[in-house]
Every structure is written in C-alpha cells, then in structure tokens.
Amino acid sequence: MVGMRRVILAVMATALVVCLAWMGGEAHAAGSVSLDTPGGTYTQDFNSLAPSGTSSTVPTGWHFLETGTNGNLTFAAGNGSSNAGDTYSYGGSGSAERAFGSLRSNALIPCFGAQFTNNTGYPIHALKISYVGEQWRLGTAGRADRLDFQLSTNATDLRGVSWTDYDLLDFSSPVTSGTVGALDGNDAANRAVLSHTITGLNIPNGSTFWVRWFDFDASGADDGLAVDDFSLTPYTAPTAISLSGTSLPENAGANFPIGTLSGTDPDPGQSATLTFSLPAGQADNDLFVLAGTTLQARHSFDYEVRSSYTVVVRATDVTDLSRDETFLISVTDVNEAPAITSHGGAATAAISVPENTTAVTTLTASDPDGDTLTYSILGGADQAHFVLDAASGRLSFVSAPDFEQPADADADNVYEVTVQVSDGLLTATQSLLITVSDVAEPPAAHTLVYTAGRGGSVEGEAKQVVKRGGEGTAVSAVPQSGYHFVRWSDGLRTATRVDSDVTSDIWVKALFEHDATVVTHALSYSAGVGGSIRGEASQIVEDGGTGAEVEAVPDSGYRFLVWSDGVQSARRVDTGVSADLSVVAEFAPVGVGANRWTDIGDQEWVDVYGVTACQVDMVADGLNDGRFGPGLAVNRSQFAKMVVDGFGLPKHAPLTPSFNDVDAAHFFFEWIEGAAALNVVLGYEDRGFRPEWSITRQQACSILGRHLAQQEMGQSGSIRGELGSYTSVEQWYETEGVSLLAPFADAARVFTVHAPYTAYLLYHEVIWGSLSEGQCLLDPLSDLTRAQAAVLVVRMGLSVDGYHLIGTQSE
Structure with a gap:
C-alpha cells in the first residue's frame, strides 16, 4: 500500500456536470458507507475485489455503471493486458492487491463511485479526500486520458442529475509515451497520489452524498486507469464559542483583559487547536484586540459616553472551517472625581479683590457622572476669615478686609485658603491666594459747593471746606423776580440749608421755576x-x-x-x-x-453710584464670565451699544458700512451703524471708527450731548439757555456755556471740539465733575469706566428739564 499525504488547497475549480441519459445497468453493494464520527477517516483498499475472472461484488456502498452496447452488470479482473472496454479489478495476475478502475471504448462507457451517509450527528462542512491513481494500460501514446472526479449532494445513484466536478481530484495518465500495452499500476512511475479538501459544504446529519469517477473519452484507444487506497474524512465547523467575561470597568486603560475565549469543535482534537480572530469591519471590532485567546479593550472606555459595545469573534479550525459568535461587552460605571474649573482649574489660583468688600469669587466645578456637588473649606492658613456657600460655591470674607490693617497670617494682605468640591465620595481641591488691594479712603476733609440754576442765586459761602463729620455754614437759595425756589438738586426742599455730619463731598445746585409754571x-x-x-x-x-x-x-x-x-x-x-x-x-x-454680577453687588450700585442694578442691566451687558467689570475701561463699540440700547434708538444694518474698520460681521455693527445714522457717534477723518479704542470722558460727553441736543431741538425747535434760545449747542456755548467750565481747575484740558457738549451736560446736570483736594475737576482725558458709562446713560434716561430721553423698550 502506498502511503497517503494530506494536501489542503485553497482554490477549487468546480464545474456543474449534467449527465446524459444512461443506458445499461448499475451494480452495487447493499447500503451506503456510514460516516459515524466527525473527523473520523473512512478508507478503502479494494482488496476485496475479485482477483480473477468476472464479478459484480463490490465493497459496501460502492457502485459501478456501464452503458453502451457492451454494458453489463459485471466487472473483469485484469492486469492491463486487455484493451477491451470494461470495468476492472486491476492488479497483478493472481495478486490479492487490487484497484478499482475502468477502460472506456466506443461500445462501453464505465463509471464507478460510492454513496455515503452522514451519521456524525453534525452537518458536514468539508471533506478531505485522498486516493492513489494507478495506470494499468497505455492505450494510445502522445495524449493523456483521465478519470473525472465528481461529487453530488442530491443524487440517488450514479445516474444523478447534478454533479460538481473537482479538477484537483481528477486522475490523469502519468504515462503518455512509450509502448502501447500493459503497465504495472503499482509501479511508482505509473501512479499518483491525489488529495484535496472540499470546503463550502453543508451536508445535514442523516443525509447522503455521492462521489464518482467518470471515464473521460480520450482520443484513440483509452488507457486503463484505476483508484486505490481511497480515504475520506468529514469535518464539521466549530459549533460554539465561549467568552469567560463580558464586562469591564470604565477608564480601565488600554489592553485591559475582558475575558478568555474558548470553543467547541466536534472534530477530534480540534477544540484545543482553534484560532480566534476579530473579523475586520464588523460591529465594534476595531475597538478591541486579541492577545492569544484573551479579548482586550484597545483603549479606555467612558461609561458616560457609551455603556455597551458589540464584538464579533471568529473561531477557525485546522481545516479552515470557522464560526462567528457575537458578544455584548458592557462597560460598568465607576464613580469619577469632580474637577474644579474656576480660575482655569489650576491647583493654585491667585485672586485680587478690593478692600472693604466681602465678595471674593464663585467657584465652579464639573462632574463626569453628573452628581450633585457640594463646596467646603478644607484648610489654609487664613481659612477662618472665609465662609463658603456649600451649594452655590460663593466664597466670601466673614468681614470685609482692611488693607491698612491686614488680618492674614503673614500680615501681607495675601489670604491663603484651600477649598474643595465633593460628589459625595470623591473630592477635588484648589488653593487660593487672595490678594486684598488698596482702595482710596475718604479724605479727612470734604468740600461743599453750592451753585444756582437759572432763575436764582446762592447767598452765603458757596464753597466751603469742612472736616469729616463736621458742619458747614448756612447757605440760602434766593430766586430772581418772577421765579420761585423749587428744591436743591439732592432733593432738599428748604431754601436755607446747613449740612452737618459731613462724610463726603457735596456739590448741589439750587433749582428755580417760573412762578406761572x-x-x-x-x-x-x-x-x-x-x-x-x-x-x-x-x-x-x-x-x-x-x-x-x-x-x-x-x-x-x-x-x-x-x-x-x-x-x-x-x-x-x-x-x-x-x-x-x-x-x-x-x-x-x-x-x-x-446680585446680577459676581464682582459688584446690587446694593453697591445704589451705595456707590446712586443707580440700581436693574437700571444698569437695561443699558449694559455683563462680561462672558459673569462679571460686570465696573473698573474696566469701556471701548467705543461697547459705549455705542449702551447708548443705542439705553436710549431705545433703532439699530441699523446698511449694505455699505459707514466705517472701514467695522464691517457687517462685527458683533457691534448694527449698534454702531444705528448711532452713526443719527449722528450720535462720529468717526475719524480716515473713515475709521476705532471700535476697540477706549473712550475718554470728554468723548462720551460729546456723544451724549449730541443726543440730548437732538431731543431738545426736536421738541422745542431750539437750544434754550438762561439768556434766550439758540440754533445750536455751539451758539449757546459761546454766549452762556463758557462760564460753566470756568470753575473747573482742568477746564483747559477739554478739547475745543468737546467743550460745548461738556458744558451742555453740566448745564443739564447730567455730569457734575468731581472734587479732589479742594479743586473742582472734570478729568476730561481719563478713560471712562464701564460703570461710569452705564451710570451716565441711566442718568440720561431720567427727565432732564422736561426732555425724556429713553423711549419704551423691551429687554
């Protein structure tokens, strides 16, 4: 017997063969070959065939068919010496070592094969077939004869209709030259070992299939070809895949082991040799990797982003049969620590606050799990000086600090406190260095200035210097003929006044009205x-x-x-x-x-600026971080927006921008254009507006003065003064307004272009100036702060000599 070798070929050429109608008979043994074990090999050496004479006896499950005029139900024993067409039991004369074969002629067409029944208990997905092809006769030199190997899963005999041809199992004559006549098929030169695994099958348990060799009609007299040492092994694909674990905690890190893979393959010994893979392009496979039989996460997973994933695992056996199994991988939630985000989220942050205020900052934090957060003071050298609202994160001094008398541990006006935020289990901390800055203290003495509006005068010492907490001398408001005293500008309605317990500068005007009014x-x-x-x-x-x-x-x-x-x-x-x-x-x-804003309380607006936060909110927006920035300089574009919003002016969006540095994409475009359309704001000679430049106090006076003048001209047709009516503010200024600037020590610093409107606002008590070291100042070149700008616009919203400047508007 010649040994068999296993050859696994990846490519199989197939052809569907439809057999012609057969003539003649078919001889067979009872039953079919039962395949009882997956991976178990069936063998047949054909040594039971008759070694001499003729016979119809074949091994169990084997069949032969002869058609043509010489077809019958018997085969002949031969050694290749005969050239007659027939089915043969080939072998040496008298030898028990036999092979099953045939020789085709014009009068006889032979075919032989076997029927198999799948009793393995599983579907058959692959068949490994091996045999030795033997040539016992050369019928014609110069060409090759062959036995075509074919398989059918629905045939009931060798005449079946549908057969698939597998060329890799065809046996072609190894000898095609030399003397025509008998050959020894057992000689190595006259035989070939053929082996191939047929895949892509699905033969159910209990069903049958057939294999056969059909004798090709070669040119000239045919060769005598036979099959010996046949073997067939059925294989089944893996039937199950198991994964020992199907979950992992979030944030576990790359290559975290999820579980170990194992599989079941009915073929003997193959369960332990299965190889596992993750087919590309399926489910979430690209998020996982395999390390041998261990399934791992390619990177960390976040439960809050996604809580489950699907992975498809493929198990492949040594015959290249495979099975896919889908697993659901769950990500378990793990509590994550919150993070403090205020002040850049740094471990240590520096903050500056003015003295004499309690508000410090409002802490903010985030939590990936969305848990409710609570704030607390953890430590720090100066923790006793602070209180922290657990819910809002608002940090405040217990009592307002005094720059001149520092109370911190180092006495350097830098207070140290450590705060923390907690989600109930985990915490985050931040160390704060809070610097208390100096604020100008009230002077030891205060200046009292008393002036008179049109229609009267002031008797007594119009300018007085009084010690803090002291008392001034009496002054009286005296009306001119045809006028009567109404009130002082601070609301006092008695004509004679003595200001006592003075704690701030006082600058008031006596107001008079015509008697007939x-x-x-x-x-x-x-x-x-x-x-x-x-x-x-x-x-x-x-x-x-x-x-x-x-x-x-x-x-x-x-x-x-x-x-x-x-x-x-x-x-x-x-x-x-x-x-x-x-x-x-x-x-x-x-x-x-x-409180609307984090850096200035609502009451502070009333105490320091004399307006309410509600009034300010109607004319000015806060900053993006929740602050108002009262001490920051206001720029030209921000002030234009305050004016338009505060006075209820219409916004405007022309097709052609008025200024070359404010195009339609600029955030403040419509407000700047609205103010420009009414000539409330003007640009520079080069058509620039300079939107980011800060605005000075005298520039603001001109903008507000132009709007006030427009209102007065629109209602009365003129600019009214003490001495008469005028066609413009400039004309009024030349006659009456110049004297209004004279009391101010820095009047010479007011630019000529801004002087008329500065005097005009003084006349209407929109601005009063300030007192410093006993001098009246306008401070025209200083930048206007955001708080000052908002307060000016609010004041303009009040009735000024009967002119109501703000129309109805919705916020």
Whole structure:
C-alpha cells in the first residue's frame, strides 16, 4: 500500500456536470458507507475485489455503471493486458492487491463511485479526500486520458442529475509515451497520489452524498486507469464559542483583559487547536484586540459616553472551517472625581479683590457622572476669615478686609485658603491666594459747593471746606423776580440749608421755576418677572405732592428683592414728588441670590453710584464670565451699544458700512451703524471708527450731548439757555456755556471740539465733575469706566428739564 499525504488547497475549480441519459445497468453493494464520527477517516483498499475472472461484488456502498452496447452488470479482473472496454479489478495476475478502475471504448462507457451517509450527528462542512491513481494500460501514446472526479449532494445513484466536478481530484495518465500495452499500476512511475479538501459544504446529519469517477473519452484507444487506497474524512465547523467575561470597568486603560475565549469543535482534537480572530469591519471590532485567546479593550472606555459595545469573534479550525459568535461587552460605571474649573482649574489660583468688600469669587466645578456637588473649606492658613456657600460655591470674607490693617497670617494682605468640591465620595481641591488691594479712603476733609440754576442765586459761602463729620455754614437759595425756589438738586426742599455730619463731598445746585409754571409728575410702577403691582400703577401728582400707596406682590415661588430706584420696602408711598418716576419691582425665585454680577453687588450700585442694578442691566451687558467689570475701561463699540440700547434708538444694518474698520460681521455693527445714522457717534477723518479704542470722558460727553441736543431741538425747535434760545449747542456755548467750565481747575484740558457738549451736560446736570483736594475737576482725558458709562446713560434716561430721553423698550 502506498502511503497517503494530506494536501489542503485553497482554490477549487468546480464545474456543474449534467449527465446524459444512461443506458445499461448499475451494480452495487447493499447500503451506503456510514460516516459515524466527525473527523473520523473512512478508507478503502479494494482488496476485496475479485482477483480473477468476472464479478459484480463490490465493497459496501460502492457502485459501478456501464452503458453502451457492451454494458453489463459485471466487472473483469485484469492486469492491463486487455484493451477491451470494461470495468476492472486491476492488479497483478493472481495478486490479492487490487484497484478499482475502468477502460472506456466506443461500445462501453464505465463509471464507478460510492454513496455515503452522514451519521456524525453534525452537518458536514468539508471533506478531505485522498486516493492513489494507478495506470494499468497505455492505450494510445502522445495524449493523456483521465478519470473525472465528481461529487453530488442530491443524487440517488450514479445516474444523478447534478454533479460538481473537482479538477484537483481528477486522475490523469502519468504515462503518455512509450509502448502501447500493459503497465504495472503499482509501479511508482505509473501512479499518483491525489488529495484535496472540499470546503463550502453543508451536508445535514442523516443525509447522503455521492462521489464518482467518470471515464473521460480520450482520443484513440483509452488507457486503463484505476483508484486505490481511497480515504475520506468529514469535518464539521466549530459549533460554539465561549467568552469567560463580558464586562469591564470604565477608564480601565488600554489592553485591559475582558475575558478568555474558548470553543467547541466536534472534530477530534480540534477544540484545543482553534484560532480566534476579530473579523475586520464588523460591529465594534476595531475597538478591541486579541492577545492569544484573551479579548482586550484597545483603549479606555467612558461609561458616560457609551455603556455597551458589540464584538464579533471568529473561531477557525485546522481545516479552515470557522464560526462567528457575537458578544455584548458592557462597560460598568465607576464613580469619577469632580474637577474644579474656576480660575482655569489650576491647583493654585491667585485672586485680587478690593478692600472693604466681602465678595471674593464663585467657584465652579464639573462632574463626569453628573452628581450633585457640594463646596467646603478644607484648610489654609487664613481659612477662618472665609465662609463658603456649600451649594452655590460663593466664597466670601466673614468681614470685609482692611488693607491698612491686614488680618492674614503673614500680615501681607495675601489670604491663603484651600477649598474643595465633593460628589459625595470623591473630592477635588484648589488653593487660593487672595490678594486684598488698596482702595482710596475718604479724605479727612470734604468740600461743599453750592451753585444756582437759572432763575436764582446762592447767598452765603458757596464753597466751603469742612472736616469729616463736621458742619458747614448756612447757605440760602434766593430766586430772581418772577421765579420761585423749587428744591436743591439732592432733593432738599428748604431754601436755607446747613449740612452737618459731613462724610463726603457735596456739590448741589439750587433749582428755580417760573412762578406761572404748574408742574405735575407722572409716577409709573411696573413689575418684573415673578410678581405684580397692587394699587394704582400709573399716577399723576403735582410737584411736591404725595402719591398713592402701591405694593410689589411676589408670585408663588418668588420673593421681592428691591425697587429699581433702590427702595427696599415692598410697600411704598412717594412723597415730595419733584420729577417723573418710573420704577420696576424686582423679584427672584426663592433661594436665588439677587446680585446680577459676581464682582459688584446690587446694593453697591445704589451705595456707590446712586443707580440700581436693574437700571444698569437695561443699558449694559455683563462680561462672558459673569462679571460686570465696573473698573474696566469701556471701548467705543461697547459705549455705542449702551447708548443705542439705553436710549431705545433703532439699530441699523446698511449694505455699505459707514466705517472701514467695522464691517457687517462685527458683533457691534448694527449698534454702531444705528448711532452713526443719527449722528450720535462720529468717526475719524480716515473713515475709521476705532471700535476697540477706549473712550475718554470728554468723548462720551460729546456723544451724549449730541443726543440730548437732538431731543431738545426736536421738541422745542431750539437750544434754550438762561439768556434766550439758540440754533445750536455751539451758539449757546459761546454766549452762556463758557462760564460753566470756568470753575473747573482742568477746564483747559477739554478739547475745543468737546467743550460745548461738556458744558451742555453740566448745564443739564447730567455730569457734575468731581472734587479732589479742594479743586473742582472734570478729568476730561481719563478713560471712562464701564460703570461710569452705564451710570451716565441711566442718568440720561431720567427727565432732564422736561426732555425724556429713553423711549419704551423691551429687554
């Protein structure tokens, strides 16, 4: 017997063979070959065939078929000496070593093969077939004869209709030259070993299939060809894949082991030799890797981004049969520490705050798990000086620090405190270095200045210097003929006054009116979001009279905060009314603080600037980080927006920009163009607007003065003064306004172009100037701050000599 070798070929050429109608008979043994074990090999050496004479007896499951005029149900024993067409039991004369073969002729067409039944208990997915082809006769020299190997999964006998040809198992004559006649098929030169694994099959358990060799019709007399030492091994693909673990914690890191793969293959010994892979392009396979049989995550997974993934695993056996299995990999949630994000999120942050204030900063933090965060003070040398709101993160001094008397541990005005945020389990910390900056203290002495408006004068010492806490001398407001005294500009209604317990500079003007004038004032009370007004919301009151009581009533879930003019009582009765009044009651949800901005409290607007945060909010926006930046310089574009929003002017978007440095894409484009269209703002000679340049106090005076003048001209047709009416502010200035600048020590620093409108705003008490070391100053070249700009626009919103400058607007 010649040994067999296994050859696994990846490419198989197939052809569907449709057999012609057969004539003749078919001889066979009872039953078919039963394949009982996956991976078990069936062999046949054909030594049971008759060694002499003729016979029809073949091994179990084997068949032969002869068609043509000489076809019968027997085969002949031979050694290749006969050239007659027939089915043969080839072998040496009298030898028991036989091979099953055939020789085709014009009168006889032979075919032989076998039927197999799949009793393995599994589908058959591949067949490994090996045999030795033997040539026992050369019928014609110069050409090759062959036995065509074919397989059918639906045939019931050798005549079956559908057969697939596998050329790699065809046996072609190894001897094609030499003397025509008998050959010894057992001689190595006259035989060939053929082996091939047929894949792509799916033969169910319990079903049958057939193999056969069909004798090719070669030119001339055919060769005698035979099959010996046949073997067939059925293989089944892996039937199951298991993964020992299917979850991993989030943030576990790259190459984290998830589980170990194992598989089941019915073929003997193959379960332990399975190889595993992750087919490309399937599910989430690109997010995983294999290290041998261990499934690993390619990188860290984040539960909050995605909590599960799908991976497809392929198990392949040594016969290249495979099975795919899909696994769901779950990511388990792991609590992650919060992070402090305020002040850049650095471990240590520096903050600067002015003395005499308690507010420091508001901490912010984030948590990947979305847990509720609480803030607390962890430590620091100066922790006792601070209080931290656990819910809002608002950090404040327990008492306002004094720069001149530092209370920190190092006495250097740098307070050290460490804060932390917690999600209930994990924490994050930040060390804060809080520097207290110096603020100019009130002077030891204060200057009192008393001036008179048109229609009267002041008797007594009009300019006085009084020690802090001291008392000034009496001054009186004396009306001219045809006028009567109304009030001082700070609201005092007695003509003679003595200012006592002086704690700040005082600069007031006595106001007079024509005797024939009957003055009434409109009182308007409205409610912000979260409340309503109880009482008469719109009232008309004579000058000096008293209005009716109104009350700010909060809605459910809201609380009253303050009136927009600073009055903190929900119920109010306005007495001594001397001007129109329009106020808004402000409310806030229960539990929400009142302060609009983090760096200046609502009460500070009232105490320092004399306006309310609500009034400021209507004309100016805060910064993106929640601050207002009261001490920062306001630039030209920001001031243009304040003017347009504060005065209710229309925005404008022309097709052609008015300025070469403010195009349509500029954030403030429509506000700048709106102000320019009304000639409230002007550009430079080169058509530039310089939107980012800071604006000086005198430039602001010109912008506000131009708008005020437009209002006055529109309502009365002229600019009115003490001595008459004028066609322009410049004409009024030449006659009356120059004298208004004279009392100021720095009047010479006011540019000629800005002087008329600066005097015009002084005349209408929009600006008053300031006192420093006993001198009256305008400080015209200083940059206007954001707080000063907002306050100026708010003041312009009040009634100035009867001209109402802000129209109705919605915020």
